[in-house]
Amino acid sequence: MTSPQSSHQLQTLPDSTQDIVVIGAGVVGCAVARECALRGLKVTVLEKAVDFLDGASKANSAILHTGFDAPPGSLEQRCIASGYQQYLSYAETVGLPIMRTGASVIARSEEQISQLDGMQDKARENSVSDVQILSRQTLNAKIPHLAADSLAALHVPGEFVIDPWTTPYAYLSQVLQSGGTLMRDCELTGGTLNGGIWQLETSCGTMTCRLAINCAGLYGDQVSQHLTGKSRYQIKPRKGQFVVLDKAATKQVKTILLPIPNERTKGVVVCPTIFGNVLVGPTAEEQQSRSNTKTDRTTLESLKAQLKKIVPDLADTPVTAVYAGLRPATDHSDFQISCHSDQHFIDVGGIRSTGLSAALGIAAYVADQIEGRGHWPKPTKEIVPPAPTFPALAESAERDWKKPGNGGIICHCEQVTRREIIDALHGPLAATSLAGLKRRTRVTMGRCQGFYCHAELCELTKGKLTPAMSSSIP
Amino acid sequence: MGALNITPDLDVIVIGAGPSGLSAATKLARMGMQNILVVERELEAGGIPRHCGHPPFGMREFYRVHSGPRYANKLVRRAMDAGVNIMTGTSVIAIHPNGSLTASDDSGAFQLEAKRILLTTGVRETPRSARFISGMRPGSVMTTGALQSTVYLKNQRPFKNPVIVGTELVAFSALLTCRYAGIRPVAMIEDQHRITARKGSGVLPRLLGIPLRHNTTIKKIIGEHQVSGVELCSGNSDKDGSEQIACDGVIFTGQFVPEASLCRSGHLDIDALTAGPLVDQSGRCSDPAYFATGNLLRPVETAGWCWQEGKQVAAAIFNDLKQGEINRTSRRIIIDQNSTAQIKYVMPGCLSVEPGNTLATHSTTLQIRLNTAVKGTLELKQGSRKIASQAISSLPERRILMPIEIPTELDTSDQLSLSFKPA
Known part of the structure; x- marks a missing residue:
């Protein structure tokens, strides 16, 4: 190809x-x-x-x-x-x-509360000494919108x-x-x-x-x-599926919410992204294939169900995207x-x-x-x-749409400008696949997934990507 | 932005130059408002009809049949003739309380403000990701909107033999687009036992020789970088009814959702049932400096319907500005908890009364849609007081209109409740 x-x-x-x-x-x-x-x-x-x-x-x-x-x-x-x-x-x-969001490992049962001390000790042993156990009251004051069974937490201010x-x-x-x-x-x-x-x-x-x-x-x-x-x-590939929520969810999620991990996985995290979305995931599924990053409906639905248990207010938030990645576990x-x-x-x-x-x-x-x-x-x-x-892709960054000569916004959901797309298609690190272009610009990664910008992208990327996005109508 | 000399005192900014936005702006200008600005993020005004290169458009507006682009063009010309300013290539990034917004164009970011802001950002289809369709995520999986703009605006085609998912009206529009571009779909699939659009549409795939499969869902997309096939699941079969068919793309049609991200990320209340902004019968949002109309209010109506709604909201905004500050009482309309299985949504999501307002209308029409085919009676009540009732017999996803007289007093604290009683 x-x-x-x-x-x-x-x-x-x-x-x-x-x-x-x-x-x-x-x-x-x-x-x-x-x-x-x-x-x-x-x-x-x-x-x-x-x-x-x-x-x-x-x-x-x-x-x-x-x-x-x-x-x-x-x-x-x-x-x-x-x-x-x-x-x-x-x-x-x-x-x-x-x-600089910080993270909180949330305990949801008496048994889990009892694990927090051990986690605190381990963190200190690892020279992460600013961790702190939060009572239910402090936790709820610090992080509103959590489910009622969020009983206590280990707060890790340095997780970003x-x-x-x-x-x-x-x-x-x-x-x-x-x-x-x-x-x-x-x-x-x-x-x-x-x-x-x-x-x-x-x-x-x-x-x-x-x-x-x-x-x-x-x-x-x-x-x-x-x-x-x-x-x-x-190598024992381990797949993780994720759900990306609409940007509006960042009103409720401003910090990294971690579950108490088990010996196999850190569990399902709810966290903001640098791009102004909220992530839910990953799963941990062992598999043979080193390239299969399929998502499946049942798993994605279970991630949404878990989200509802962690931050109930987000249950009806629209989903922007889904994806899966593979970890090279051994x-x-x-x-x-x-x-x-x-x-x-x-x-x-x-x-x-x-x-x-x-x-x-x-x-x-x-x-x-x-x-x-x-x-x-x-x-x-x-x-x-x-x-x-x-x-500069972060929401906090001086994004190109704020600057003169940007060529106008092409991807409206992620506010990606014509200039950003053209830049990403040129130079020694030019994008060579649509996936690569997405990683460099965020284009089509928003809520409409290309409903509005697909046509413009077909034109801008002509001859640049493998595989090509489209061909001319004969 | 610098090239356009916009007066700083804008009466109304309309966000979105589709049929409803253009119609509202035209009407406002014709009523004598001087400073109307329409902001459109695409490089050309006209909205979705611009990339529907086929009829029928325009019966309601121009009394004859047009293709989408010609229709869009006419709406734009009409607005400009009425004195409306249209600023294209300008994307609204955020809206702020009391009628100001942040926008961006080639010159960078800037702020705009107006006495009233009208949101007409329309709808979009639900993409594959939000439908949780299993499988890999290759390219060439798209919505009708993406396909149509690629075909009609850029003369490009992303695939040759896709599968079309869904049978709302837009799916048949996708079929026509395919035909235009020399794309031959391998199948059109529908998970129900009948098509969602009106029966007559079902003739089209038959005429084009494209198999229309009922009771069939898409289970999985196959292919790593490019689509090589889909796995379908036939609901009727007792055995494991899954089957793979070869194709090189998938078109997800319909399942429209209001493009309400500006409202959602901003400060406006959202109507959980329509997924658009919460409005009263005048189209007024939770921040009274904002109005909304057209398909942003609910999925989904024709261009002509949205055009009509645009005219109505223009009149409401005109009166609102003329009337000035006024006392207003608003009450939510909720769906009775025993009727949520049947009633999908009711729009508007609230009613307002303005005792001192001599211009206020006292009747309105509720727009209702159903989840299932039903026969029976719809009833609107406040507490025990019955406000309106109406006998219905309807299929799901059909437009149901319920005219009501708005009570002059909404003084009990109760919300209004809409219920359905089977015949």
């Missing part, structure tokens, strides 16, 4: 031997590539889909976790904690949006809502500005290591590098298998990050639901591992990080 005019077709594999090849352009791959590029290494990112963020990273709850409930001492907890701190300062420096799509976009923009390469529609098919140099076979041809980093998410075990002959973990509970110096290979696997929060922490951890091994590529120059570029 390629179209000759697509801009990503212009990309060619680099001739020179790269220091690093990152396999997979999800949020983790983008962050790892950025860290390596900013440390002066020559980086290429390979992505098998027509656009980046097309696997596990395309659908999540967009929460920046503190790691308050992660297993203490785990690699996951360590990466979330470091990723969280790094993200706050990164976002502040470059201007990425953060909604961020933008899951422009964040990795910003990371990648820094990779490219540092001289790195992004190859889309480029699948790794195999590779051989000879004298410390990997020769990688891809659907776009052959390339060489000194170190391969596997960030292939849902396909992580397969990539390990391809390159090293075995995988230390097995047969282990922790992240599976391992370095194999002799094989010139780093495996970054099993980054399940906390990848967005942990990405910068994982990247730093991986880069430190690289620097720690003498015979691996060493940065040659001191680098001043280039300023990232990214679209």
Whole structure:
């Protein structure tokens, strides 16, 4: 499925031997590539889909976790904690949006109330020390509209809502500005290591590098298998379905509402999004398929039923959209990050639901591992990080519709301008699929789902997307 | 915005240049109001009829049959001839209490205000997502509105062999659009045992050789990036009646909902039954600086009907401005709890009386729709006092009109209640 005019077709594999090849352009791959590029290494990112963020990273709850409930001492907890701190300062420096909502884990029975103490202790053990147990009265004063059986809560002030799509976009923009390469529609098919140099076979041809980093998410075990002959973990995809409510629901939901988690899942969250909607989800459904993101009516209806139990006033709120994402869970509970110096290979696997929060922490951890091994590529120059570029999509941001010369609004539900759409279709990180265009602009993601803007989009995207949105009437 | 020299003292801003908005603006101008501004987010005024490239439109307004675009064009010209300003390419982002709004066009964001604001933002169809249809989410799944604007405004087609879901009048409009674009639907499906539109429409798919399947629901959409088929479920069959058919797109037709997001996200009360703004018999919203009319009030009526409603609301706004401040008592009309199975909605959702208002009308017509086919009597009461009753025999989704005399006093605190008693 390629179209000759697509801009990503212009990309060619680099001739020179790269220091690093990152396999997979999800949020983790983008962050790892950025860290390596900013440390002066020559980086290429390979992505098998027509656009980046097309696997596990395309659908999540967009929460920046503190790691308050992660297993203490785990690699996951360590990466979330470091990723969280790094993200706050990164976002502040470059201007990425953060909604400082806080979160409340709500207890709905006496038994659940008794679990709050343990959660508080765990949070403190994880150095998230500003957590606080709220009585029923305080909870209701703090968060109106909750169901009557909301008896108490653990309040976690540091849990925030961020933008899951422009964040990795910003990371990648820094990779490219540092001289790195992004190859889309480029699948790794195999590779051989000879004298410390990997020769990688891809659907776009052959390339060489000194170190391969596997960030292939849902396909992580397969990539390990391809390159090293075995995988230390097995991906067990876990699907999460979500319902997105109309923007009016943000009147009732201003903070992240979490249930008491069980050992398998964090449970169904009700939370605002940076785009001014309210999310309900995810489910946790184990499955074999690594690409099946089907939604189903029964599950979506059960999410709405759960919403009614959490925030009864929202029972009749119209639904804007539904979606499903896959988490690359494994047969282990922790992240599976391992370095194999002799094989010139780093495996970054099993980054399940906390990848967005942990990405910068994982990247730093991986880069430190690289620097720690003498015979691996060493940065040659001191680098001043280039300023990232990214679209301003958050409701709180200075959106394009407020500025002159925007070309007028095309998508009225999400207030996306003609200029934003045209910008997203051009440049080195141009959208190459409708899904990618949605992630860069929010176009058609609102309540009418394209009733009004579909026609205009068909025209604006002509020759740019795979598959095409329409063809001319003969 | 800079190019248009709008007087700062606007009498009325109309949001939406479809049939009801244009008709209201034209009437207001003809009654002598100088400063009427219609704000339209599309680049051309005219509303939905603009992309219905087929008849029949315009019987009520022009006494002859027009195609949608020609009809829309005529309404626009008429409004401009009457002295109405139409600002296209301008999207209203938010409405604020007491008649001010935030809008955006190519020049960026700006504020507008007027003595009264009339909302005529119309309806849209329920998309696939809000219907909770199972399966993957490939492209080429759309509503009739998206299809028609793509075909008629851009001369593009998104698929060749789609399935059409639903049999409201608009579904047959989708059929005609397909025919125009050389698209050949593989089936038209309806979950009930009869089509929703009037019987005669059912002839159309037969004439075009397209199978019309009753008692059939869409269970699942198949295909990752592009639609490759749908799974249908036949309600009549005792065995597991699911069946896959190949297609390259799906058109979800009808299940109209008022485009009430400005009201919902803003400060206006919503009528839970119609999903439009809550209005009284004059079209007045919960903030008396705001009025609403046309399909925004309820799903769904023809363009001609909306045009007529636009004229009525114009008269109400005119009187309202002339009358100035006035005491007003309003009472909700609710559906009796034993009749919610039969009655889908009643519009308006409240009645007002204005004792000092010499211009107030004392009669109005309730618009009612049913959920099921029924025979019996509708009754409107306040407490034990009977206000009106009417015998009906109707199918679901048909327009039912119930003329009533508005009591001169609504002084009991009781809300009004509409009930249905079977024959």
